[in-house]
Amino acid sequence: MAKPALVVVYEDREVLAALDQALQTRFGADYQIIPAATPTVALDTLRQLRQAGEQVALVLADQWLAGMTGVEFLCQAHALHPTAKRGLFITYGDAAAGTAGLQAMALGQLDLYLNAPWGPPELQLYPAVSEALSQWARSTGTLGPPPELVRIVGPRFSPRSHEFRDLLARNSISHGFYDAESEDGRRLLAHAGLEAAGSPVLLLFDGRVLVDPPTDRLAQALGVQTRPTLGRYDVAVIGAGPAGLAAATYAASEGLRTLLLEREAVGGQAGTTSLIRNHLGFHAASAARSWPPARPSRRWCSAPSWSMPSPPPACDPPIRTGSCPWPTAARWPAAPWSSPPESATAACPFLAWRSCWAPGCSTAPR
Numbered sequence: 001m002a003k004p005a006l007v008v009v010y011e012d013r014e015v016l017a018a019l020d021q022a023l024q025t026r027f028g029a030d031y032q033i034i035p036a037a038t039p040t041v042a043l044d045t046l047r048q049l050r051q052a053g054e055q056v057a058l059v060l061a062d063q064w065l066a067g068m069t070g071v072e073f074l075c076q077a078h079a080l081h082p083t084a085k086r087g088l089f090i091t092y093g094d095a096a097a098g099t100a101g102l103q104a105m106a107l108g109q110l111d112l113y114l115n116a117p118w119g120p121p122e123l124q125l126y127p128a129v130s131e132a133l134s135q136w137a138r139s140t141g142t143l144g145p146p147p148e149l150v151r152i153v154g155p156r157f158s159p160r161s162h163e164f165r166d167l168l169a170r171n172s173i174s175h176g177f178y179d180a181e182s183e184d185g186r187r188l189l190a191h192a193g194l195e196a197a198g199s200p201v202l203l204l205f206d207g208r209v210l211v212d213p214p215t216d217r218l219a220q221a222l223g224v225q226t227r228p229t230l231g232r233y234d235v236a237v238i239g240a241g242p243a244g245l246a247a248a249t250y251a252a253s254e255g256l257r258t259l260l261l262e263r264e265a266v267g268g269q270a271g272t273t274s275l276i277r278n279h280l281g282f283h284a285a286s287a288a289r290s291w292p293p294a295r296p297s298r299r300w301c302s303a304p305s306w307s308m309p310s311p312p313p314a315c316d317p318p319i320r321t322g323s324c325p326w327p328t329a330a331r332w333p334a335a336p337w338s339s340p341p342e343s344a345t346a347a348c349p350f351l352a353w354r355s356c357w358a359p360g361c362s363t364a365p366r
């Protein structure tokens with residue numbers, strides 16, 4: 001089968017030649033780069049590719065073309081190749097193209113935009129095109145399914161089986177589910193030396209077998225930190241949704257020893273959506289089921305110390321509050337996170353406040 005196509009339309013011949021050369025250099029081994037100077041030629045090519053049953057991974061266009069705008073062209077290209085990603089070149093300072101691009105993005109007519117001129121291609125052009133190609137490959141399954149890091153073998157309608165699947169999906173751990181009564185399920189159980197089980201059995205990629213493990217044990221087995229490593233922290237943030245991630249990252253960037261506690265999955269509610277475009281820390285249009293699905297971009301992950309669900313530790317010694325009256329030790333256990341046991345990650349023995357800032361911190365809340 002022919003290599004997937006990457007079609008680029010630009011009226012300026014010099015720019016088109018430069019684009020062609022840059023894209024050939026980096027992507028030519030895996031994609032056929034097809035330059036076109038007019039949208040009419042490009043659309044003819046796209047029709048031919050469709051008739052030939054060939055794949056188109058990415059279509060890039062300048063906004064200002066002969067006879068139609070880049071956005072209009074991309075809409076027509078989408079009708080011919082619905083899975084192809086679409087990118088628009090916007091020249092710096094071109095407010096009209098910028099407005100058209102933003103509107104197209106809001107209407108779902110555009111997947112990315114690229115600034116022109118782009119300078120050394122490594123800085124902007126290649127990363128943007130690579131990301132778009134990666135999204136295309138993931139969304140079309142072109143590269144095949146990811147390896148199953150965890151195989152769940154369990155009763156099909158067991159709530160616990162569902163919980164494991166949900167937890168692994170939200171944490172971007174590729175996994176497969178096998179009904180314990182199915183042929184594959186029985187074979188996997190036999191391979192692990194087990195008979196059909198009433199509870200879910202988790203077979204890890206490295207041969208470890210966990211029978212209906214508590215969540216924290218599964219998290220540990222997958223390399224997640226479930227206990228804070230430092231004895232004392234300056235700031236503890238409960239919940240790694242967008243708000244917690246932002247707070248923890250900025251606290252850590254200010255040099256505060258920061259602990260971020262999350263009971264389910266980094267990304268919070270945002271991790272349940274299939275597509276998110278406008279959250280801090282998320283790649284543009286990152287798909288929740290991609291790898292990493294709802295995981296924020298790497299810059300989030302480097303700063304704070306992370307911790308995942310752990311059994312509720314006994315609050316002995318209790319939280320010490322230092323000089324900051326907010327929140328007080330007395331208030332903590334009463335907060336919403338105290339309800340389910342594992343959410344009380346509250347990490348009582350680990351927290352100590354050397355200093356903290358909070359609105360109204362100077363006066364103790366009543």
Ligand SMILES: Cc1cc2nc3c(=O)[nH]c(=O)nc-3n(C[C@H](O)[C@H](O)[C@H](O)COP(=O)(O)OP(=O)(O)OC[C@H]3O[C@@H](n4cnc5c(N)ncnc54)[C@H](O)[C@@H]3O)c2cc1C
Pocket residue numbers: 238239240241242243244245261262263264265266267268269270271272273274275276277278279336337338343344345346
């Ligand atoms: C399906 C869906 C699609 C969405 N799409 C968009 C969108 O496209 N654009 C947009 O702007 N917004 C979107 N939203 C809304 C957006 O996701 C939320 O506004 C945002 O996630 C709120 O962030 P948060 O950090 O305040 O809270 P949350 O995202 O709710 O995060 C709170 C985190 O705290 C954790 N937690 C709670 N209690 C404890 C505890 N006791 N111990 C440890 N951890 C705890 C939870 O597990 C959770 O991870 C969407 C929401 C959903 C559900």
